[in-house]
Structure formats: structure tokens, C-alpha cells
Amino acid sequence: MSFLRASTGLLFAFGSYAAFAGCSSDPQISFGGGGSGGASVTSGPSTGTGCKASGACAAAGECCSGQCQSGQCVASCLDAGSICEFGTSCCSGACADGQCVMASCKGNGDVCTAPADCCSGSCNGGTCANVCSPDGAQCSGPSNCCSGICNGGVCATTCKPGGSPCGGNGECCSMLCEGGACSTTCKTNGQPCAAAGECCIGACDHGLCGSNAGCAHDECISGAALSAGCSPCVMSVCAMLPSCCTSSWNAVCIAAVATACGQGC
Numbered sequence: 001m002s003f004l005r006a007s008t009g010l011l012f013a014f015g016s017y018a019a020f021a022g023c024s025s026d027p028q029i030s031f032g033g034g035g036s037g038g039a040s041v042t043s044g045p046s047t048g049t050g051c052k053a054s055g056a057c058a059a060a061g062e063c064c065s066g067q068c069q070s071g072q073c074v075a076s077c078l079d080a081g082s083i084c085e086f087g088t089s090c091c092s093g094a095c096a097d098g099q100c101v102m103a104s105c106k107g108n109g110d111v112c113t114a115p116a117d118c119c120s121g122s123c124n125g126g127t128c129a130n131v132c133s134p135d136g137a138q139c140s141g142p143s144n145c146c147s148g149i150c151n152g153g154v155c156a157t158t159c160k161p162g163g164s165p166c167g168g169n170g171e172c173c174s175m176l177c178e179g180g181a182c183s184t185t186c187k188t189n190g191q192p193c194a195a196a197g198e199c200c201i202g203a204c205d206h207g208l209c210g211s212n213a214g215c216a217h218d219e220c221i222s223g224a225a226l227s228a229g230c231s232p233c234v235m236s237v238c239a240m241l242p243s244c245c246t247s248s249w250n251a252v253c254i255a256a257v258a259t260a261c262g263q264g265c
Contacts, residue, residue, distance in 0.1 A: 051063060051064035052064060052073045053073065054072070054073050055072065055073055056071055056072060056073075057071060057072065057073045058071070064077075077090060078090050078100045081099060081100060082099065082100045083098060083099060083100075084098065084099060084100045105117065105118060106118050106128045109127060109128060109218035109219075109220040109221050109265065110127070110128045110221065111126060111127060111128075112126060112127060112128045113126070124146060132145055132146035133145050133146065133155050134146055134155060135155050135156055136154060136155060136156075137154070137155045138153060138154060138155075139153060139154065139155045139170070150170035153168075153170075159171065159172060159173035159197070160172050160173060160182045161173055161182065162174060162182050162183060162184030163181055163182060163184075164181065164182045165180060165181060165182075166180065166181060166182045167180075169194070170194075173197050174186065174197055174198060175193070175194055175195045175197050175198035176198060186198065186199060186200035187199050187200060187209045188200055188209060189201060189208075189209050189210040189232050190208055190209060190210060190232040190235075191208070191209045192207060192208060192209075192262050193207065193208060193209045193262075194207075194263075205219070205231050205232065205233045205261070206219055206220075206233045206257050206261040206262065206263045206264075206265075207233070207261040207262025207263035208231075208232040208233045208236065208261050208262060209232065210231050210232035210233065211231065212230060212231035212233065212234065214227075214229075214230040214231065215227070215230035215231055215234060216230070217249070219231070219233055219234060219237065219249075219253075219254070219257050219261070219265070220254055220257065220265030221249075221254075222248075222249055222250050222251060222253075222254060223248070223249050224248060224249065225243075225244060225245050225246055225247055225248050225249055226238075226244065226245055226249050227245065228245045232261075233257065233260065233261040236260035236261055237253055237256050237257060237260045237261070239260070240256055240259070240260050241253060241256055244256070
């Protein structure tokens, strides 16, 4: 009986000690002198993609929150804009391009009123788009620039008219520099393009001259199957993947836009 009372007292003392240890909010505090029985708090960046949102842990890297407290993953999360590796570490549950984003953010091609509406953080002309560079920034082509004009390797708002000396297509309003001079010749539907100004129709749809106004939805948005005749880009995609025009326009079709049309989503 004395042994039982002593054992019970020891367990009560240890339980009180563990409870006290678990109450500490300092991530640098460690109890138990390094022994395996002590409670501890560790924190640090999580590694890998198989993290735990909650449950037992031995190291901070096992937890999505990057915090392992008293052998249990701390269920904290990252706010929008924070650097992330996977959605479970974000309060919104969505991680895009290495940053926590709002779960309701819109993809490229969707209608927007502010940059915050878009997963890419770029709302250009009322449409979500890839992040573009402002005037004065270096560029390799018109698609890099918010203005749509890459003049001599620099984003600009002005372009050279037909007949002007040029060193590259990006300097010309027509996006055609032939023989060192800007050409006024336009491209017909289905020809490769980098900007609307190159095309006779005045529309460049994902790298091909032509308009997608007759399509049920943009090529970069999943949904119902598109009609092959609604745009040159759709026609090119469906030539590669017929199911995109007969079954549904899914992620595979969207991924094929870059190859079939010239400019990805």
C-alpha cells in the first residue's frame, strides 16, 4: 500500500510538471534537461509535402505549421501573402506560386476589378493575367510588358510607325521589323503573334492571330468542350487533342495551349 501511494504521488507530480511545461509559450524553452521524458517546444520551417496539420510529432519539420509543441503539431496557419510550400500551411488552404492566396482568387482570363481578386496578383484591363512589367523594365517580348510594347528590350508605351528604323519586332507598332524597318504588313488569322497590333483582325489569341469572342469561355478556363471553329487557338488545340472539342475542356487542354498556340495561360 505504501508503494502504491508513493507511485501515485510520483505520477501526480510528473503530471503537474508536464502540464506546467506544456503551458510555456516561449518556443526556445526546453524542459527535462534533454531527456526523452521532458516536454519541449520547437519551431522552424516545415519541410517536405507530407506534413501533419495536427497530431504527434518529434520535430518541427513534420508539422504544416512548422511548430511542434510538447510532442503535438501546433495548428497555426499562414496569412495570405506568406511564403508557403503547400496549401495546408495557409489559413485559406490555398498555396499558389509559393505564396498563400485567398481560396476564392481568380485564375488568368477571369474578370477582375483589383489585383487582389487574382491569384497572380495582376489585374490588367479588367482581366486576371500573368504578372507584367511596368514601363522602363527590361523585357524579352511584348507579353512581358503591361503596355504590351517591348521597345529595344525595354517596356514602353510608345511604338514606331511603319517605315521607321528598327532593331527588333518589339519596337514597331505592327510588331514586324523587316530589313531594319517597321513593316505595315499585318498577319492573317492563325499566324503566330505576340500582340494584337500584328494581326489584321486586331486580336492576338494566346499567340495566334484571331479572336476568341465566339468561344463559350477562354482557352485558359476549364469548362464545357469548345467549338473548334470559335478561334484559331482552339482549332490548334483540338487538332492535337480532339476530346477538348467533343468531351470537355479540362486541365490537359489548358496545358496544351502553350504548345499549340504559342503562349501559355
